[in-house]
Structure formats: C-alpha cells, structure tokens
Amino acid sequence: MSEGTKATTEPQVSKNDTSPGAGIPKETPKKEEVKKGAAAQRVVDPDYLILEAPREREFITGSEAAKEAIRRANVDIAIAYPITPQSETMQQVGYLYAEGYIKDYYRGEEEIGVMSAVAGASRAGVRVLTATAGPGLMRGMEAIVSWPGARLPSVLLVMCRVVNTPLAIQPDNVEISYLLNAGGIVLHGEGQQDFYDFPLVGFMVGEKPEVTLPVAVAVDGFFVTHARGWVSMPAEDLKLPPRDCYHEAVPMMDNENPPIRISRDAPIQKSNFISYQMHAAWQQEVWAAQERAKKWLDRWLGGLIEIVNPNAKTMIVASGAAVSQGREAVRQAEEQGLDVGLIKVKSLRPFPGKELDEALAHADRIVIPEFNYIGWLAREVKSAIKNSDRVIAGPRVFGGMTMPTEMILETITGSK
Amino acid sequence: MTQGNKVAYPVVPGPEGILPPAATMMGVPLPEEGEGLVEGRIVGEQEALETAAIALLTRKNATLFPGPLVLWGWNDHTNEKAKYFFDVANELPGIRIIPMPDYRPIYPKIDPEAVINPCHPNLTIWHNKIEACVFIGVHCHFANITLKMVRAGTNCYTIALCAEAGHEDAMCSVPNFDIEKLVRFRDAIIKVKKNGIKPLYEGKGIIPTGWAQISRLSGKPVEKPKDDLLEVGVTGAFSHELETGLDDTAE
Numbered sequence: 001m002s003e004g005t006k007a008t009t010e011p012q013v014s015k016n017d018t019s020p021g022a023g024i025p026k027e028t029p030k031k032e033e034v035k036k037g038a039a040a041q042r043v044v045d046p047d048y049l050i051l052e053a054p055r056e057r058e059f060i061t062g063s064e065a066a067k068e069a070i071r072r073a074n075v076d077i078a079i080a081y082p083i084t085p086q087s088e089t090m091q092q093v094g095y096l097y098a099e100g101y102i103k104d105y106y107r108g109e110e111e112i113g114v115m116s117a118v119a120g121a122s123r124a125g126v127r128v129l130t131a132t133a134g135p136g137l138m139r140g141m142e143a144i145v146s147w148p149g150a151r152l153p154s155v156l157l158v159m160c161r162v163v164n165t166p167l168a169i170q171p172d173n174v175e176i177s178y179l180l181n182a183g184g185i186v187l188h189g190e191g192q193q194d195f196y197d198f199p200l201v202g203f204m205v206g207e208k209p210e211v212t213l214p215v216a217v218a219v220d221g222f223f224v225t226h227a228r229g230w231v232s233m234p235a236e237d238l239k240l241p242p243r244d245c246y247h248e249a250v251p252m253m254d255n256e257n258p259p260i261r262i263s264r265d266a267p268i269q270k271s272n273f274i275s276y277q278m279h280a281a282w283q284q285e286v287w288a289a290q291e292r293a294k295k296w297l298d299r300w301l302g303g304l305i306e307i308v309n310p311n312a313k314t315m316i317v318a319s320g321a322a323v324s325q326g327r328e329a330v331r332q333a334e335e336q337g338l339d340v341g342l343i344k345v346k347s348l349r350p351f352p353g354k355e356l357d358e359a360l361a362h363a364d365r366i367v368i369p370e371f372n373y374i375g376w377l378a379r380e381v382k383s384a385i386k387n388s389d390r391v392i393a394g395p396r397v398f399g400g401m402t403m404p405t406e407m408i409l410e411t412i413t414g415s416k
Numbered sequence: 417m418t419q420g421n422k423v424a425y426p427v428v429p430g431p432e433g434i435l436p437p438a439a440t441m442m443g444v445p446l447p448e449e450g451e452g453l454v455e456g457r458i459v460g461e462q463e464a465l466e467t468a469a470i471a472l473l474t475r476k477n478a479t480l481f482p483g484p485l486v487l488w489g490w491n492d493h494t495n496e497k498a499k500y501f502f503d504v505a506n507e508l509p510g511i512r513i514i515p516m517p518d519y520r521p522i523y524p525k526i527d528p529e530a531v532i533n534p535c536h537p538n539l540t541i542w543h544n545k546i547e548a549c550v551f552i553g554v555h556c557h558f559a560n561i562t563l564k565m566v567r568a569g570t571n572c573y574t575i576a577l578c579a580e581a582g583h584e585d586a587m588c589s590v591p592n593f594d595i596e597k598l599v600r601f602r603d604a605i606i607k608v609k610k611n612g613i614k615p616l617y618e619g620k621g622i623i624p625t626g627w628a629q630i631s632r633l634s635g636k637p638v639e640k641p642k643d644d645l646l647e648v649g650v651t652g653a654f655s656h657e658l659e660t661g662l663d664d665t666a667e
Contacts, residue, residue: 151557209556209580210446247580249557251484257519259557277568278535280435281561288438288560292446292581 037100041239043074046204050197050300053234062224065196065231066131066157067092070102073155073203074239076126077104081114083136084169085221086159090131102129111136115143122152122214123260125245125252127203131157133221137175138163141182147214148183148286150259151250153206153243155199156184158218159225160320160371162399170400171221173320176348177376183286184214185293186349187301188319192229194346195219201300203240210292212249220321220371249289290350297347304352305343307359312341314412315363317356317381319345322369322403329369329408340412345377353384366391369408373398427456427587429547429574430567438564439584446582446591453582453589461590461597465604468550468575468588472508473608473615475548475573479512479625480505481532483554485579487515500598501552507605510617512625514540516551519558530626534558538569544625548573552593556580577601 044053049072060068066089070078078097080090097105103126108114111132121128132140137158147154160173179186185206187198195217202215219225245252250259297304308330316326323344333340343359345352360366368378368391378393385391395407424443430436439456440446447453452464459467472478482501489495505511514532521535528543534554541549549572551559556578563574563585576583577598582591590597609615617623 210582212557248555249560250555251519258521275535277434277565278561281564281568284435284438284441284564285557285560288440288584291438291440295446 038074038102038239039100041072041074041101041237043241044238046200046240046300049234049238049240050200050204053238055232055234057230057232059228060192060231061088061226061228062192062195062219063089063092063226065192065229065233066199066225067096068231068233068236069196069199070129071096071236072234072239073129073200074127074242075102075129075203076243077121078102078129079106079108079114079117079121080130080132081108081111081136083111083133085161085225086131086133086136086157088225089157089159093129093131111140112143115140115147118154118156119143119147119150119152122147122154123150123252125243127207127243128154129157129199130154131159133159134161134163134169134172134175135167138178141178144179144184144214145182148289149282151212151248151286151289152214153203153212153248154214155202155206156214156216157195157199158216159221160218161221168400169221171223171321172372172398172400173218173220173370174372174374174376174398176218176320177372177374179216179218180349180376180380183283183290184216184349185211185290185297185347186216186218187297187346188348189217189219189224189346190320190323190344191219191224192227192231195224196231196233197301198346200240201297203243204300205293205296207243207248208293208296209247209249211289211296213286213289213293218320223321223324294347294350294352297350301346303355304347304350305345305355305359307341307343309339309341310359311362312339313362313364314339314367315341315343315360315365316367316369316408316412317343317345317360317377318369319348319377320371322371325403325405325408326369329405329412332405332409333412336409338412348377348380351380351384356381357385360385360390363390365412367408367411368393369403369411370394370396371398371403372396423456425456427567427585429571429587431569431571432567434568436564436568438560444584446584447589449592451591453584453586455587456584461600462604464588464590465597465601466608468577468590468601469605469608470613471548471573471575471588472511472550473605473613476616477512477544477546478508478510478548478616479514479544479546480508480550480552481514481516481554482552483516483559484518485555486553487517497553497595497598500595500602504598504602504605505622507602507609509615510620510623512544512546512623514544514625516554516558516562519555527626532562534562536565537562538565541566541570541572546570546572548575550575550577551583551586552577553579556583559583560585 078093118130162168162172189195189198198217206215318326326342330340330342375393382388395411397403427439444456452461454467516532528540532540574586576586576589577593582589
C-alpha cells in the first residue's frame with residue numbers, strides 16, 4: 001500500500017457515477033475466506049498419495065524433505081527436544097505448526113519426557129511425531145522400548161550421529177543397533193527422497209489394526225539431513241487420512257484397561273506362571289505384528305529390499321547412506337569390468353531375512369559396507385542367509401568418517 | 417492371496433506346549449476380504465464359516481466369548497451387531513455365552529463360569545471343558561495373546577470372527593466380520609444342519625453360565641456367588657486349580 005492511501009472497507013462510490021443506484025451505500029462484499037494450512041488440504045487415499053499422485057521434483061535438504069512429508073501426513077501433534085543434527089528438522093516442523101498444518105507442537109523438557117509425552121499422545125488416539133538423534137535416542141530409550149508393547153503407533157525420526165565417547169556430532173549409525181531389539185518397526189532411509197517417503201508410509205503402516213506399532217525412520221545425519229538432493233513430491237494440498245484409533249489393536253483412551261493400566265497396575269509382572277505366560281504371549285504378539293507389517297511395507301515401499309544387477313556373483317548389501325556409496329561402487333566396478341550387484345535394505349524391522357536369502361542364493365561374495373564400528377547389518381545378514389561365510393563384514397567407517405567408494409572396491413577386489 | 421492346500425504351519429487344537437510360536441512367524445498369512453483362514457490354510461469365506469459352524473455344533477461345550485466391542489452398547493452399530501450375535505447363538509443348540517467384558521486383571525481370582533480374561537484365558541476353557549469357542553468383539557491384541565495361550569494349554573478349537581484383519585493363531589478366522597457376515601454365519605450354521613450335521617446338544621437352547629446370567633434368566637435378583645460356588649478342581653479330572661493369592665501387593 002502506497003504511503004498516504006487510506007485503508008478502508010467502506011464501499012467506494014465515484015462522484016461522477018450517475019448510474020441507477022449510484023450513491024447508495026452498498027453492502028460491503030464479504031471477503032472470501034482463504035483457507036490456509038491443513039484446512040486447505042484434502043484427504044486422499046494413502047495409495048493415491050504414496051503411489052499414484054503426480055509428483056514434481058525439488059532440490060531440497062533431507063530436513064526439508066521430512067518437513068514436506070509431515071506437511072502431508074495429517075499430524076496432530078509434534079513433540080521433541082533439540083539435538084544435533086535433528087534440530088534443523090524439528091525447526092522445519094515448527095514452521096508447519098505456524099502455518100497451521102499441525103495442531104500442537106512443543107519442546108519437551110528432555111528426551112525421557114519427550115518420549116513419554118509421545119506415548120501419552122498416542123494413547124490419546126492422535127497422530128504423533130517426534131525426532132531425535134544419537135545421545136537423545138539413548139536417553140529416550142527407556143520410554144521408546146515401552147511403545148511397542150503398549151501398541152502405540154507414532155513416527156520417530158532418527159538422524160544418526162555418534163553416541164559414544166569421545167562425544168561428537170558426526171555421522172555414525174551405531175544407535176540403530178539399539179533400536180533393532182526394541183520391538184518397533186525400523187526403516188533406514190538412503191537419502192532425501194526416502195526421508196520424504198518413509199515417514200508417510202510409516203504412519204500408515206503403524207496404524208494398521210493388525211500392526212499397531214511405532215515406526216522409526218532413521219537416516220544418516222548430515223549426509224541426508226543437511227545435504228540437498230532431488231525429491232519428488234505430490235502437491236502440498238493433499239494429505240493422508242487422519243488416524244482412526246478405534247480400529248487398532250488395543251483400546252485407546254482407556255485408563256482402566258491394559259496396556260495403559262499396566263502403568264499403574266501389575267497384571268502380569270507378578271503372580272503365577274499363567275501371568276508370565278501372558279507376558280510371553282504379549283511379546284510374541286509384538287514381533288508377530290512386525291511380521292504383519294511386511295505386507296504393507298511391500299505395497300508402499302515397493303518391497304523391503306531393492307536389487308540392482310541381481311545376477312552378479314559379488315553383491316553389496318547396504319542400508320542408509322552406505323547404499324549411495326554402494327551404488328557408485330557398482331558403477332565404478334562396471335567401468336573396471338567387474339560384475340557387482342547391490343541390495344538396498346529399506347526395512348530393518350521387520351528384517352527381510354527370507355528375501356535376502358533368496359536374492360543372495362547365487363552370490364559367491366557378499367560385501368556389507370557400514371557407517372559404524374560393530375557391523376550390525378553384517379550380523380543381521382549373516383543370521384538370515386545360508387552359507388554365511390560368504391559375508392565380508394565391511395568396509396566400515398565410524399566416528400564421523402566418510403566412506404570413499406575406493407574402500408568398497410578394494411574390499412571387492414581383495415586388494416586390501 | 418491365492419488359495420491352496422499348502423500349509424506353512426498347521427494351527428490345530430493343542431495343547432501345543434508352553435510357548436508355541438506365533439503362527440505369523442511360521443509363515444501363516446492373514447486372509448484377504450472374501451477369504452477365511454482354517455488351520456493355517458487360506459480358504460474361501462464360505463468354507464471357513466461352515467468349518468466354524470461344524471466345530472460349534474459338534475464339539476463339547478461350545479462357547480461364544482463376546483468381547484467389549486459387541487458386549488457394551490458403545491453406539492448403534494454395536495447394539496445392532498449384538499442383536500445379530502444372538503441370531504447366531506440361537507442357531508447353536510447347547511451353546512454357552514461367557515463374556516470377556518474387558519481386559520483388566522481380576523484379583524484375587526476369576527469366576528471361570530462367568531467371565532474369560534486375557535490374563536489367563538485357559539482357566540475358563542479348562543474349568544468349563546470348552547472344546548470349541550468363538551471370539552468376537554475382542555480387540556486384536558488381546559484376541560491374539562488369548563488365542564496363543566489357549567492353543568498352548570488346551571484342546572479347544574478357536575474361532576476368531578474379527579472386525580479387522582483376522583487372526584492367524586485361531587484355528588478358524590474370517591476378517592472384516594461385520595453384520596452382513598454375522599448373517600452369513602447364521603445361514604452357514606442353518607445350511608450345515610440342513611446338510612446333515614447333527615448338533616451334539618440337539619434340542620437344547622442357550623445354556624446359562626455364571627451366576628449373573630443364571631440369575632438374570634431365572635428372574636432372581638442378581639447376587640454375588642457364594643465362595644463355595646467358586647471352588648475349583650471339583651468339576652473333573654481335567655480342570656486345573658486356580659491359583660489363590662493373586663495379590664498384586666504380594667512379594
């Protein structure tokens with residue numbers, strides 16, 4: 001508005017207007033209400049949003065990709081405590097709250113409080129998001145491992161970093177190994193595109209009645225969160241259906257019944273053998289629910305694994321950012337006349353043991369590059385396939401190191 | 417899901433032992449809409465319904481276990497579903513109805529003639545010598561842990577009529593079990609009887625179980641049972657003693 005112009009809502013009538021009715025004040029035209037945020041979005045079928053809707057590409061960071069996923073995820077509440085490299089992502093999610101895409105958003109007092117609050121929100125039947133990294137995940141773990149047994153759907157974004165002394169903020173994904181035994185679903189994204197796709201899939205799979213589990217979507221910090229990549233996304237006026245907590249495995253918002261009542265009662269921790277049997281059956285059911293998730297992960301992720309050059313005698317098996325290095329190693333190996341294939345593991349829990357066993361049946365050597373010291377993926381693969389002595393558990397980098405593709409090639413050729 | 421005869425893992429009446437594996441982990445899939453699951457095998461819905469009907473008509477002390485989702489009048493849909501539930505019950509001579517009213521632990525011990533409880537569902541099965549049962553209106557998590565424990569410790573043929581995706585640990589299960597499927601189940605029972613299946617308890621109606629039902633049906637005021645009515649181990653060699661002293665404050 002230029003200086004000196006008076007802002008008014010009064011109807012303006014030209015002094016020279018002699019048409020009938022001129023000069024008679026007219027009713028102020030109602031300003032059309034412009035819908036913003038979630039109100040401007042329309043709910044679509046998950047199949048449409050995840051698989052079918054036309055997409056456009058943007059060159060954005062992983063944190064921005066996660067933000068765009070959450071924009072379309074119909075999230076009710078987001079709760080988190082800042083920690084590098086997760087802070088950037090939750091800051092982005094904070095913008096969504098300001099824009100009206102999330103109903104509530106706050107910073108918890110620390111991670112135990114955050115993860116406990118996430119449990120409370122999920123028990124209340126709403127769709128809840130949180131995110132953490134490295135030591136934050138470790139701190140929140142006591143609450144996190146209680147989610148699957150309580151059958152609490154949610155999405156936990158994990159931006160992996162060093163957890164051990166000497167403390168550092170650099171990339172290292174050893175923290176995923178702790179999540180593997182927690183009971184929830186664990187997906188490991190390769191890059192920015194996965195950090196857009198996987199959270200949406202996570203919400204939908206975790207809320208299926210036969211699953212009813214929390215979903216962790218892990219990516220390697222910085223490599224994914226802070227770097228840019230091309231991400232294909234559908235229009236931002238589309239969103240997932242809201243959570244329907246009345247069609248899940250346990251009653252929500254019911255403080256008189258287990259599993260919520262377990263917090264204040266002891267139906268199974270004490271008493272006789274039969275109660276212990278209930279606890280055992282309960283644990284079996286949590287892992288069975290993971291197994292049931294495979295059907296939906298297959299549908300929306302296009303399979304638990306992705307295979308490149310499936311007939312190669314030397315296969316790289318990787319998850320997360322190591323997949324990208326593996327892809328480049330496959331390309332460079334081809335230039336050198338080597339026949340090398342790649343399997344990307346998208347889902348760590350449920351683990352695609354049968355799929356890997358079948359896909360690797362022909363392989364002479366299986367190389368598993370990882371961004372951690374202990375080699376948790378190699379252990380998983382070895383326990384799932386026949387003739388596990390084919391596995392070369394490396395190369396591995398840790399503590400913030402990058403992984404030159406030469407390391408993978410040297411392992412393949414046996415030159416080092 | 418394609419139908420076939422291959423069974424990855426037979427889910428049959430137990431007792432299977434202390435901790436049988438979850439059928440899912442052994443490769444038993446969930447049925448799709450229009451299908452059913454019989455003893456670990458995907459079949460057509462009608463076959464599953466008729467299999468369930470035959471089990472309930474021919475096995476001893478068949479019992480319906482309605483859970484909270486049909487037992488309580490949460491909404492009009494629940495009330496309507498409960499009405500059709502009784503249409504099914506009325507086609508099953510000698511059927512018993514024992515509710516799973518909620519999932520709370522019951523201290524110091526349950527009345528196995530009045531309720532079934534997911535903390536120790538086998539007590540009700542053992543006490544009443546139930547050899548076929550239906551779970552309907554039970555939240556999936558509690559249905560699944562109950563089904564596992566029943567298969568572990570009893571010889572009961574379990575049937576799960578599930579409003580959601582179905583249950584692999586039941587011997588027979590049909591998913592998305594709405595009112596239309598309740599009607600089809602009633603019709604399946606009528607059909608198998610017409611085709612020559614002779615009900616074990618022909619001529620009998622619904623057999624009242626538990627003090628509340630008996631009081632209600634007899635028109636007498638509802639009273640709590642006397643302690644001696646809850647004595648266990650008196651109904652036969654196969655019943656198991658209830659553990660006394662399920663005190664949550666006990667060390």
